Amino acid sequence: MARTFEILVLNQISASGLKRLPAPRYHVGKEVTQPDAVLLRSADMHTMAIPASVQAVARAGAGTNNIPVPALSARGVPVFNAPGGNANAVKELVLTGMLLAARNVPAALQFVAGLDTAAADLDQVVEDGKKAFAGYELAGHTLGIVGLGKVGALVADAAIKLGMDVLGYDPEITVDAAWSLPSQVRRATSVAEVLKSGHFVTLHVPLVKATRDLVNADNIALMRRGAVLLNFSRDGVVNEQAVLGALAGKHLGRYVCDFPSAALAGNDGVIALPHLGASTREAEDNCAVMVAQQLRDYLEHGNVANAVNFPSVSMARESAWRVAIANANVPNMLGQISTTMARAGLNIHNMVNKSRGDVAYTLVDVDSPVSAQVLAELAAIAGVLAVRYLPQPTDGATSDPD
Numbered sequence: 312m313a314r315t316f317e318i319l320v321l322n323q324i325s326a327s328g329l330k331r332l333p334a335p336r337y338h339v340g341k342e343v344t345q346p347d348a349v350l351l352r353s354a355d356m357h358t359m360a361i362p363a364s365v366q367a368v369a370r371a372g373a374g375t376n377n378i379p380v381p382a383l384s385a386r387g388v389p390v391f392n393a394p395g396g397n398a399n400a401v402k403e404l405v406l407t408g409m410l411l412a413a414r415n416v417p418a419a420l421q422f423v424a425g426l427d428t429a430a431a432d433l434d435q436v437v438e439d440g441k442k443a444f445a446g447y448e449l450a451g452h453t454l455g456i457v458g459l460g461k462v463g464a465l466v467a468d469a470a471i472k473l474g475m476d477v478l479g480y481d482p483e484i485t486v487d488a489a490w491s492l493p494s495q496v497r498r499a500t501s502v503a504e505v506l507k508s509g510h511f512v513t514l515h516v517p518l519v520k521a522t523r524d525l526v527n528a529d530n531i532a533l534m535r536r537g538a539v540l541l542n543f544s545r546d547g548v549v550n551e552q553a554v555l556g557a558l559a560g561k562h563l564g565r566y567v568c569d570f571p572s573a574a575l576a577g578n579d580g581v582i583a584l585p586h587l588g589a590s591t592r593e594a595e596d597n598c599a600v601m602v603a604q605q606l607r608d609y610l611e612h613g614n615v616a617n618a619v620n621f622p623s624v625s626m627a628r629e630s631a632w633r634v635a636i637a638n639a640n641v642p643n644m645l646g647q648i649s650t651t652m653a654r655a656g657l658n659i660h661n662m663v664n665k666s667r668g669d670v671a672y673t674l675v676d677v678d679s680p681v682s683a684q685v686l687a688e689l690a691a692i693a694g695v696l697a698v699r700y701l702p703q704p705t706d707g708a709t710s711d712p713d
């Protein structure tokens with residue numbers, strides 16, 4: 312009988328994804344105490360005592376700043392995410408945000424909510440009132456984008472199609488992302504250049520040390536008078552005090568964000584949404600399905616795809632006995648691993664090893680069962696972070712997605 316994997320779920324995860332982790336091979340719940348894996352969205356894992364049983368963490372979304380990734384890497388635990396799974400949803404909300412600001416929609420809705428609809432002169436009040444909310448069109452205006460990854464590239468494409476002039480900045484742009492950008496997108500060479508140029512500036516970077524307070528008191532002054540700043544990345548990417556100051560001085564036109572806070576509350580220049588960027592049926596399904604499949608392939612076969620801290624590694628199953636080893640990326644690890652196996656009389660059938668940064672990862676298929684003694688010897692090698700034994704179940708359980 313194949314063992315059951317215990318999955319601790321910390322957030323609401325789409326049923327389409329959870330279906331990919333079927334019983335009896337998987338037991339998925341909020342009350343799991345000895346989880347093999349943790350499945351989450353935005354729950355804060357920094358404050359959580361992560362049980363030693365955890366072998367993988369799967370984030371059904373893009374950002375992993377809510378997860379202690381370096382500490383998990385040191386334990387040999389991969390952190391999976393769903394690159395691009397919610398990018399279209401965010402793109403559509405960014406477009407919404409630009410339109411909310413340009414057409415003064417929140418104030419106009421407030422005006423309508425306050426109307427006496429029974430009044431005889433309702434039509435006249437509406438016609439007189441509307442001039443206070445006259446706005447401008449997106450076409451012909453300039454959009455500056457910081458971060459041209461999955462979300463930023465889609466926003467650039469949509470904005471070009473809406474007739475906007477687009478410039479973008481991303482010092483670490485991938486070759487794939489660069490190819491996916493429309494040729495009309497102009498390349499900026501600094502955040503400052505984007506801030507100076509845009510009638511709208513939108514941020515699509517992860518929250519990391521280098522991007523904390525990316526927009527701050529020093530550079531917000533570079534923005535055009537009356538410009539709109541959009542932040543659907545993370546609250547920490549923008550310095551709120553700088554935004555409040557720029558709004559008070561009428562230098563910044565609007566701040567549109569996905570992160571309400573006490574400091575921003577009640578400010579007419581702020582349009583805050585309740586972290587809704589990824590909250591569409593489609594995005595929730597995409598992300599949950601992606602990470603459930605990745606998690607399953609990892610737990611059952613040790614294959615790694617879309618981990619933020621591990622190399623991508625995949626090896627077709629040709630033997631029933633597989634060992635997966637995460638280790639420090641230092642010399643002579645493979646030598647020690649294969650020597651330990653050879654000493655125990657194990658013949659290596661197939662093997663793959665890759666590294667990424669400080670972490671290396673090895674899959675070894677052998678021609679006969681691996682004893683607990685050998686697994687303990689592998690785990691005892693200095694630099695080995697985690698050892699998992701993944702024998703193929705003989706009871707028909709399969710890892711093929713349903």
Ligand SMILES: NC(=O)C1=CN([C@@H]2O[C@H](COP(=O)(O)OP(=O)(O)OC[C@H]3O[C@@H](n4cnc5c(N)ncnc54)[C@H](O)[C@@H]3O)[C@@H](O)[C@H]2O)C=CC1
Nearest residue numbers: 373374458459460461462481483515516517543544588589
């Ligand atoms: N509001 C919401 O619900 C959502 C928010 N997000 C946030 O948006 C972020 C971006 O999402 P994706 O585009 O899917 O991620 P991504 O990883 O595809 O793209 C991020 C891009 O930012 C770039 N970058 C990193 N540091 C930079 C810097 N200092 N200056 C300029 N560019 C920099 C990277 O090179 C990369 O191209 C996520 O990390 C997350 O924090 C993502 C999805 C939903």
Ligand SMILES: O=C(O)C(=O)COP(=O)(O)O
Nearest residue numbers: 352353372373374589590
């Ligand atoms: O994917 C991301 O980075 C997001 O911010 C989405 O967060 P959520 O899954 O809606 O809690």
